[in-house]
Amino acid sequence: MDPVIVVGAGPVGLSLSLALAGQGVPTVVLDEGPGKEEPRPARTVVLHSDTAAMVNRLGCATLRDEGAYFAAWRTVRRRQPAQRSTFDDGPAPLHLPQHALTRGLRDAACAHPLVQLITDSRLDSLEQDDHGVTAHTQGAETTWWRGSYLVGCDGARSTVRKLLGIRFPGRTAVERLAVAALRTELPWPGEALLHRNPPSGSDEVVARPLPDGVWRLDWLLPPRGELVTPETLVALVRDTLAVWCGGSTPPYDLLDTGVHTLHHRLARRWRDGRAFLAGDAAHLLGALGTQGVEEGLRDAENLAWKLSLAWHHGASEALLDSYGAERRTAVAARLRAADQAMAVLRAGGGLRTYLPGASRSAESLLTDGHLGRGPLGAQPSYAPPAAAHEVPTDTEPGGPVANVPVTAPDGSTVPLRDLLGGRPLALLVAPGTGVWDRRHWLGAGLMPRLAAAVGALPVRTDLLVADGYPGAPAHTVLLVRPDGHLAATFAGVRPEELHEAVDALRAAGPAVAPALAAPPSTTGAVID
Known part of the structure; x- marks a missing residue:
């Protein structure tokens, strides 16, 4: 088959190409630029545990060298500390410059034999037929490209979206931020800060650490000023540094500045035949700490395994449609949550009137988006297909699975998240296996029957074992999607039910939630 054409070589396009290549699917990445990232220290990305693990699996080395994990998150209102959150119970958010993330992904893509990067290549037309997509580019070489599928990861002004005639409605100028990257010494090394109503000329300031004593500061500005x-x-x-450092401004080195205007938009459709949209081409968000790049990475992870199945084995229309159904619904919910919160937080109304959880403070609500919690930030769940869920666990059907230690096929013990991104996983909960050598339990108990059942599945599935899983009794079998969402659970070995669940996973797709057809809340200006 022809390769998958990926239009755009930002973090989302490069991640998608690497995820597909990791599953044996060749890709051609059309990059309108010269293939180099302009260093912009004030343009940064926050990754939470799922997206950081995904980028790490794809071979991006810059996470270790150029990213900083938050040591803690503190909030201050006026001059009074409100709360301080540490990350003893889970991974801390990772903060790094976007150009470093893109460079790391580009280096990994250049080293992969199944990824072809084409620079100075601007898409100007595309045609579809029953067997593939033909794209025409101008630039260093004017040529035609033939692909089995095409994915537009080409940003907010997406040429792919315009060529497909897909509308992109939403709200303009939702928030406006002045940003600066600077090197200085602050009183809380490595800790991020949300300061509401500071006495320094802005209603809200956020400070996030980067390596080598560098900080990114964001000041909330009037949307139109x-x-x-x-x-x-x-x-x-x-003025801000003086407030934080006892009244006098400490020495600082100003590295980069800018003004970011944030828009909220959602494409009407994310699929048109063999063409798809992902990342900023499909959605724009970013207010209240929500992360547009991170949502784009989740698009790539969701789409990659479905395109891989289609490329290798053929796939139902329902499976390919499920990409837009799942991801568009998730992003729409995020945008609605931001709209509802902003109506309260920015207008000065009472939380008790508008939002569930009356006891929650404005600072707690704002923290959700920054730390990946609640409707503004938590990893999404997807409505699962009709499949067995015989055993309740702490993970709801369709939700992201817990990152428990598992025994891999080679006998090594690794976090579950390290094995995502390729094939479905069948995970057996077998207490005690963590202390026994693999050869002693591989042929004992349920393992021979389960191995036979997994070997007979219509899609190659990896068999894993865990000493325990939250809320799951012994001998529970969990079927996990390649993107880490729970597809089904079984009490012991159920070959027929397991076969049906994998069939549902590859063919039936998830139920479409009623919210799919509803655009995000459109209070304010609407631009079609």
Whole structure:
């Protein structure tokens, strides 16, 4: 078959190409630029545990070298500390420059034999037929490209989206931020800060650490206001640092500045025949700490295993449609949550009137988006297909599975998340296996029957064993999707039911939630 054409070589396009290549699918990545990332320290990305693990699996080495994990998250209101959150119960968010993430993914893509990167290549037309997509590009070489599928990861002004005639409605200028990257010494090394109503000329300031004593600072500005001059920004820096450092501005080295205007938009459709949208081409978000790049990475992870099945084995229309059904619904829910929260937080209304959980403070609500919690930040769940869920666990059907230690096919013990991204996983909960050599239990108990059942499945599935899983009794079998969401659970070995669940996974797709057809809340200006 022809390769998959990926239009756009940002983090989402490169991640998708690497995820497909890891599953044996060749890709051609059309990059409109020269193939180099301009260093912009003030343009950064926050990754939570699922997306950081995904990027690490794809071979991006920059996470270790150029990212910083939050040591803690603290909130301050006016001059009074409100709360401080540590990450003893789970992984801390990872903060790194976007150009470093893109460079690391590009290096991994250049080293992969199944990824072909084409620079200075601007898409100007595409045609579809029953067997594939033909794309025409201009640039260093004017040529035609033939692909089995095409995915537009080409940003907010997506050429792919425009060529497909897909509308992109939503809200413009939802939030506006002045941003700066600077090297200085602050009183809380390595800890991120949300400061509401500081006495420094902004309603809200966020500080996030980067390596080598560098910080990114964001000041909330009026959505439509005066231009931010360099003098204005320097005054914000000096006044803010003085508030945090006892009244006097410490020495600092200003590395980069900018003004970011955030829009919220959602494409009407994410699929048109053999063409798909992902990342900023499909959605824009970012207010209240939500992370647009991270949602784009989740798009790539969701789409990659479905395109891989289609490329290798053929796939039902329902499976390919499920990409847009799942991801569009998840992002729409995120946008609605942001709209509802902003109506309260930015208008000064009472949380008790608008939001569940009346006791929650505004600071707690704002923290959710930054730390990957609640409707503003938590990893999404997807409505599962009709399949067996015989055993209740702490993970709801369709939810992200817990990152428990598992025994891999080679006998090594690794976190479950390290093995995602390829094939479905069948996980047996077998207490005691963690202390026994693999050869002693591989032929004992349920294992021979389960191995035979897994070997007979219509899609190659990896068999894993865990000493325990939250809420699951011994001998529970969990079927896990390649993107880490729970597909089914069984009490012991159920070959026929397991076969039906895998069939549902590859063919039937999930039920479409009623919210799919509803666009995000459109209070304010709507741009079609």
